[in-house]
Amino acid sequence: MSSPFRGLSAFPLTPLRDDRVDEAAFAGLVERAAAAGVDSITALGSTGSYAYLDADERARVARIAVAHAGETPVLVGVAALRTSHVLRHVAAAEDAGAAGVLLAPMTYQPLTDDDVFELFRTVAERTELPIIVYDNPGTTRFPFTPELYARIAALPGIASIKIPGVPTEPFAARAHVAAIRGVIPPHVTIGVSGDAFAAEGLLAGCDAWYSVIAGTLPDPALRITRAAQSDDADAARAESVRLEPLWCLFAAHGGSIRVVAAIAEQLGLGPPNCLPLPIRGLTAEARAEVARVVQELDLR
Amino acid sequence: MSSPFRGLSAFPLTPLRDDRVDEAAFAGLVERAAAAGVDSITALGSTGSYAYLDADERARVARIAVAHAGETPVLVGVAALRTSHVLRHVAAAEDAGAAGVLLAPMTYQPLTDDDVFELFRTVAERTELPIIVYDNPGTTRFPFTPELYARIAALPGIASIKIPGVPTEPFAARAHVAAIRGVIPPHVTIGVSGDAFAAEGLLAGCDAWYSVIAGTLPDPALRITRAAQSDDADAARAESVRLEPLWCLFAAHGGSIRVVAAIAEQLGLGPPNCLPLPIRGLTAEARAEVARVVQELDLR
Numbered sequence: 073m074s075s076p077f078r079g080l081s082a083f084p085l086t087p088l089r090d091d092r093v094d095e096a097a098f099a100g101l102v103e104r105a106a107a108a109g110v111d112s113i114t115a116l117g118s119t120g121s122y123a124y125l126d127a128d129e130r131a132r133v134a135r136i137a138v139a140h141a142g143e144t145p146v147l148v149g150v151a152a153l154r155t156s157h158v159l160r161h162v163a164a165a166e167d168a169g170a171a172g173v174l175l176a177p178m179t180y181q182p183l184t185d186d187d188v189f190e191l192f193r194t195v196a197e198r199t200e201l202p203i204i205v206y207d208n209p210g211t212t213r214f215p216f217t218p219e220l221y222a223r224i225a226a227l228p229g230i231a232s233i234k235i236p237g238v239p240t241e242p243f244a245a246r247a248h249v250a251a252i253r254g255v256i257p258p259h260v261t262i263g264v265s266g267d268a269f270a271a272e273g274l275l276a277g278c279d280a281w282y283s284v285i286a287g288t289l290p291d292p293a294l295r296i297t298r299a300a301q302s303d304d305a306d307a308a309r310a311e312s313v314r315l316e317p318l319w320c321l322f323a324a325h326g327g328s329i330r331v332v333a334a335i336a337e338q339l340g341l342g343p344p345n346c347l348p349l350p351i352r353g354l355t356a357e358a359r360a361e362v363a364r365v366v367q368e369l370d371l372r
Numbered sequence: 373m374s375s376p377f378r379g380l381s382a383f384p385l386t387p388l389r390d391d392r393v394d395e396a397a398f399a400g401l402v403e404r405a406a407a408a409g410v411d412s413i414t415a416l417g418s419t420g421s422y423a424y425l426d427a428d429e430r431a432r433v434a435r436i437a438v439a440h441a442g443e444t445p446v447l448v449g450v451a452a453l454r455t456s457h458v459l460r461h462v463a464a465a466e467d468a469g470a471a472g473v474l475l476a477p478m479t480y481q482p483l484t485d486d487d488v489f490e491l492f493r494t495v496a497e498r499t500e501l502p503i504i505v506y507d508n509p510g511t512t513r514f515p516f517t518p519e520l521y522a523r524i525a526a527l528p529g530i531a532s533i534k535i536p537g538v539p540t541e542p543f544a545a546r547a548h549v550a551a552i553r554g555v556i557p558p559h560v561t562i563g564v565s566g567d568a569f570a571a572e573g574l575l576a577g578c579d580a581w582y583s584v585i586a587g588t589l590p591d592p593a594l595r596i597t598r599a600a601q602s603d604d605a606d607a608a609r610a611e612s613v614r615l616e617p618l619w620c621l622f623a624a625h626g627g628s629i630r631v632v633a634a635i636a637e638q639l640g641l642g643p644p645n646c647l648p649l650p651i652r653g654l655t656a657e658a659r660a661e662v663a664r665v666v667q668e669l670d671l672r
Contacts, residue, residue, distance in 0.1 A: 182510070187652050190649075194649075
């Protein structure tokens, strides 16, 4: 069970200060997640702004993550619009000592299923590192199908699929996860993302939670994960329900990244306005609301 | 009327060969469009794969375009996911001798209207070059509103707005263009894109056609443009109707880029498989269909 593709993976922000990576703040987030006891750390996920950083910045961030994660395995996001750039990021992840890579089919021109399959095939051929298939239609706008999951998961080297949020109704969630499980090999884990769906996802049979909040707030994410892993559905759901004001903030601000950046700033874990422009931080009013929720939920 | 933001702007491919820019093929496309008499050439548009090229490749492509365009003004696409990268591409366009820049709000994380406004404000503050606002929701997934057109068009330095296809019904097309015209300053031109909509767009009052096919097949694009500019609606529509098999191929293949790449290859204007992976070229079957259409329509 001690696999980086099971349990809780924390996705830290890559905070910027004056348009440069704030390496100390990033190292601090990595150390914080590792110290809390997450099962893996995924550097350069969507929350880690991989899509906005250049190759040198990404290579450096991967190295910092491994250097500060201690014994905790580090996974590294390697996606890019162009296949040759992906391969460059994969090589950098290998050099950094990553335990695996996370690969999303980034799009500018819409891609076909065959394009995406060939992308994964090419990467799988070129690295020994296990690969997480990153299905995140909110950022990539690429719609995976169960058929494509099956084709890609059958490639050697595929370790896990990171799926978007599951249905909120428990029976529907279980059916959804079972349907994916039914078309992929047993060794390929399924990880839920969309933090609001994590408790239901884990209870529905997901092996992992690829978690935004664990990158900044590992403790509540660990409470949900460990409860679900102990089949304590009530405790897992109770903690997720307790965090509902946070999920509402995510929904109100078009996703988690701006809210999590505001939380990190609020807790002194990152500099102000730490997201890459043109992504502006929340307004003063929204930040005040975030601060109120952080205090009310005793997030730290 | 001799403005790069009026009439026909040709958007050439940036053909790749073995994952490197085929500079001779690109220069050939630029020379071909200039010789045909287009009003401007836009290097590094979506069709020119700007989103897939690194900063050095883009700077080099901009310089080649200006060097081979003769007297024809060259516009250069400068978009990137990160504002600081956009500014780097703007500086390279200035150095190359561009007559203007084309800026799309590329997205990975969804952007707000304020994010996009601030992006344009920042770029407009940093360059003397006129700016085309590039509204291409099929690739950027950013939905412009008339309100945002108005806010951005009021910035100093904004020269034009490149809009997606207009309604196909002439009265509706005219109303659509008039509605945009009504909220932007008179000096800001409106250019239609989506080649199938160009004839109706120009006849409905668009000042320019930002044209994919003109980058590879300037002659038919010029016939449509010059007819529309002479108020010869019948001739403009007749040529667009004649090209209907081409528009059908665009629709069948999820957009124009793969079809235009196949046409360029078919006509010997670019190497085989000239698009950046993971974008694969058309299948052999689809290429045969493209070849048939090229022959039937006497495209060259």
